[in-house]
Amino acid sequence: MQNLASEALKPKTNKYHRVSLAILLSAAAGLTVFSLLPWQQLAALFLLLLCSELYRKAPRAQGWAIAGLSWLGTVVTALFIGLYRPEGFDYPVVINEQVLHKDGKVFSLYFNTAQLLAGFILLVQLGPAASYGRIWLRAQSIHMLLLGLGLSAVILFAASYLLKLELHIKHAGLWLSFTIINVLCTCIAEESFIRLVIQRQLGRVSEKLSLWLHLNKSKYLLVELVPLALTTLVFAAVHPIISWQLSAVFLGAGLLYGLLYSLSKNIFTAIAVHGLVNSLHFLLLSYPIV
Numbered sequence: 001m002q003n004l005a006s007e008a009l010k011p012k013t014n015k016y017h018r019v020s021l022a023i024l025l026s027a028a029a030g031l032t033v034f035s036l037l038p039w040q041q042l043a044a045l046f047l048l049l050l051c052s053e054l055y056r057k058a059p060r061a062q063g064w065a066i067a068g069l070s071w072l073g074t075v076v077t078a079l080f081i082g083l084y085r086p087e088g089f090d091y092p093v094v095i096n097e098q099v100l101h102k103d104g105k106v107f108s109l110y111f112n113t114a115q116l117l118a119g120f121i122l123l124v125q126l127g128p129a130a131s132y133g134r135i136w137l138r139a140q141s142i143h144m145l146l147l148g149l150g151l152s153a154v155i156l157f158a159a160s161y162l163l164k165l166e167l168h169i170k171h172a173g174l175w176l177s178f179t180i181i182n183v184l185c186t187c188i189a190e191e192s193f194i195r196l197v198i199q200r201q202l203g204r205v206s207e208k209l210s211l212w213l214h215l216n217k218s219k220y221l222l223v224e225l226v227p228l229a230l231t232t233l234v235f236a237a238v239h240p241i242i243s244w245q246l247s248a249v250f251l252g253a254g255l256l257y258g259l260l261y262s263l264s265k266n267i268f269t270a271i272a273v274h275g276l277v278n279s280l281h282f283l284l285l286s287y288p289i290v
Helices: 015-033 039-061 064-083 113-126 132-139 142-162 172-212 219-237 244-264 267-284
Strands: 093-099 106-110
Touching: 015 039, 015 113, 039 064, 039 113, 064 113, 064 172, 093 172, 106 172, 113 172, 142 244, 142 267, 172 219, 172 244, 172 267, 219 244, 244 267
Parallel strands: none
Antiparallel strands: 093 106
């Protein structure tokens, strides 16, 4: 099985790469002009682009010191974009303070333009160097699709049991709006950050460590399973922790997405299954949880 570290950060500065970044930066500037993106987030997006570019090229050009610093800069900047909310600014509202079902909680859905752009910047900068078309087709291989569907059902069943969620089928229009915004602004951002920035880097470091320790039989344990375990904890930590049941659900979901990425080496597999779980939860079960 191909390990995480072997999925190298291959510089892919071609016309498609440059055009994609130009479109994203132009969109960021335009959204800021129309007050749909705060200027602080615009500055952070430019910094994220700079750090990820240095990180992308550092293994060949500047060495591991620059790679480590640029990786740390990428992590800190991405977390800032995900967590920072400027006072007095609201992102565009898609669903405004609605109760989606009987005995439900008030729910609002915002079009988080900062997370949208940050996720696509990381995807373009650190994602597959090969053709996205071929990568996406590979993600749809029958064994990965069946595994993702099966484990998604397990996660949803466990969540409904642990969190006492009830069946509440939502309106099709609300479900479609939620699915589109959630995939674009949440799933792509979270998976690009956790898989491409965290899990893959941990795999590369673990492989270096296994070579230094002259590990043979236990190499797979260190290179694949340790990064998977650590990123599962990271995934749970960036979500609300209000009960052990909810933490257990997030740990299970993080383990599922990380496992699929580890097996397929394909970021689109993790994004697709993450989006599927969130979409089915919204459509069929009590929502929101918190």
